[in-house]
Amino acid sequence: MRSVLLLLFIWTWTSSALVRVPLKRVPSIRSQLRSEGLLQEFLKENRPDMFGRRYSQCFPPGTPSLRLGRSSEKIYNFMDAQYFGDITLGTPGQNFSVVFDTGSSDLWVPSTYCVSQACASHKRFRAFESTSFRHDGRMFGIHYGSGHLLGVMGRQLTVAGMTAKNQEFGESVYEPGSAFVMARFDGVLGMGYPALAEILGNPVFDNMLAQKLLDQPVFSFYLSRKQLVEPQRGELLLGGIDEALYNGPINWLPVTAKGYWQIKMDSLVVQGVSPFCSHGCQAIIDTGTSLIAGPTEDILNIQQLIGASPTNIGEFIIDCARLISLPRITFVLGGKEYTLTSEHYVRKEMLGDRMLCFSGFQAVDMVSSEGPLWILGDVFLTQFYSIFDRGQDRVGLATAKQPVVV
Numbered sequence: 001m002r003s004v005l006l007l008l009f010i011w012t013w014t015s016s017a018l019v020r021v022p023l024k025r026v027p028s029i030r031s032q033l034r035s036e037g038l039l040q041e042f043l044k045e046n047r048p049d050m051f052g053r054r055y056s057q058c059f060p061p062g063t064p065s066l067r068l069g070r071s072s073e074k075i076y077n078f079m080d081a082q083y084f085g086d087i088t089l090g091t092p093g094q095n096f097s098v099v100f101d102t103g104s105s106d107l108w109v110p111s112t113y114c115v116s117q118a119c120a121s122h123k124r125f126r127a128f129e130s131t132s133f134r135h136d137g138r139m140f141g142i143h144y145g146s147g148h149l150l151g152v153m154g155r156q157l158t159v160a161g162m163t164a165k166n167q168e169f170g171e172s173v174y175e176p177g178s179a180f181v182m183a184r185f186d187g188v189l190g191m192g193y194p195a196l197a198e199i200l201g202n203p204v205f206d207n208m209l210a211q212k213l214l215d216q217p218v219f220s221f222y223l224s225r226k227q228l229v230e231p232q233r234g235e236l237l238l239g240g241i242d243e244a245l246y247n248g249p250i251n252w253l254p255v256t257a258k259g260y261w262q263i264k265m266d267s268l269v270v271q272g273v274s275p276f277c278s279h280g281c282q283a284i285i286d287t288g289t290s291l292i293a294g295p296t297e298d299i300l301n302i303q304q305l306i307g308a309s310p311t312n313i314g315e316f317i318i319d320c321a322r323l324i325s326l327p328r329i330t331f332v333l334g335g336k337e338y339t340l341t342s343e344h345y346v347r348k349e350m351l352g353d354r355m356l357c358f359s360g361f362q363a364v365d366m367v368s369s370e371g372p373l374w375i376l377g378d379v380f381l382t383q384f385y386s387i388f389d390r391g392q393d394r395v396g397l398a399t400a401k402q403p404v405v406v
Helices: 029-035 039-045 048-058 204-210 296-305 320-325
Strands: 006-009 019-025 083-089 094-101 107-110 135-144 147-159 163-174 187-190 218-223 232-238 246-254 261-265 267-270 273-276 281-285 292-294 316-318 329-333 336-340 346-351 354-359 361-363 371-376 384-389 394-400
Touching: 019 094, 019 218, 083 232, 094 107, 163 204, 218 394, 246 261, 246 384, 261 329, 267 296, 273 296, 292 296, 296 361, 316 320, 320 354
Parallel strands: 006 147, 094 187, 107 163, 281 371, 292 361
Antiparallel strands: 006 083, 019 083, 019 232, 083 094, 107 187, 135 147, 147 163, 218 232, 218 384, 246 394, 261 281, 267 273, 267 329, 292 371, 316 354, 329 336, 346 354, 384 394
């Protein structure tokens, strides 16, 4: 018997099957750990290689995400994730906060049967209270750069003025380690291509497209860094774009590999000089990664150019008094320049009464068939409105409008 569950997004209708999902900006796991003096111990205990050895016996034999090298093929950097939106699962509805992540393709939330400490601090799906739920019975395992999880799968019917039938999702029953304990989000809703999915079946957006629920096979993100009075810090728009949220023309970039939203990067220029990616390279547009990541050698050179010094836990810190003198960094995509100043690529955090400034660049060695990959996360995307077009397999970028603080 097929299982059925209701999924209701907390969204607002505009017109013609356009759905707005408000996104909130909250302190990241890294920021919380730092403020509580726990970051150094956390990073020591949660290195991916150590974590894999310690917990591999807890997962079913042959779990795809634990195969040698798999962790380097998929990137999840939720330690720095800050933008979350709300969904509701079940009948009657049960609310969850999730990361809408273009760097993965699965939907999962914690289960009421979860035995991990991380689940105790989050909302958990109570299948026995949902009149529309039937258990699917299969198991799944997902590897994250900051943890692993194991779960069982169910099916659901999606309703919010629109109906997407038989949407599969994961119920997490095991989240070992402390990676998700501090997280402000409960789960993840992946928006990448089906090739990234660990869970069988169509990703959420693919199901919407297959059932013709949206006028356009497009979704778009607006992420703001401004500290506004209202809690909303961004928006995901399903089914189209909002011209009120960006300036100028859209620069369209073809997807070069249908897994991540992967595009070609022409070059990376630091203060007018192009010592990186000078002959072109591949990049990923990833809303689930906060920082900008690239090959270790290149990132270390960038850290040196911006005057960032390494700490004993692998972060790079910058003298806040020098920000005005730091170089501009320009990404050339589709022949168009996207320039970030130090105000964009430096992350500021308060530790007590002291301001700390951290580099927004991170070394991640990720290789594809086309060579090393760069990851353009939220440090980049807060400046540019991003559009993901599944109809023509392309990514659009335009200058995001920044709100005026009164």
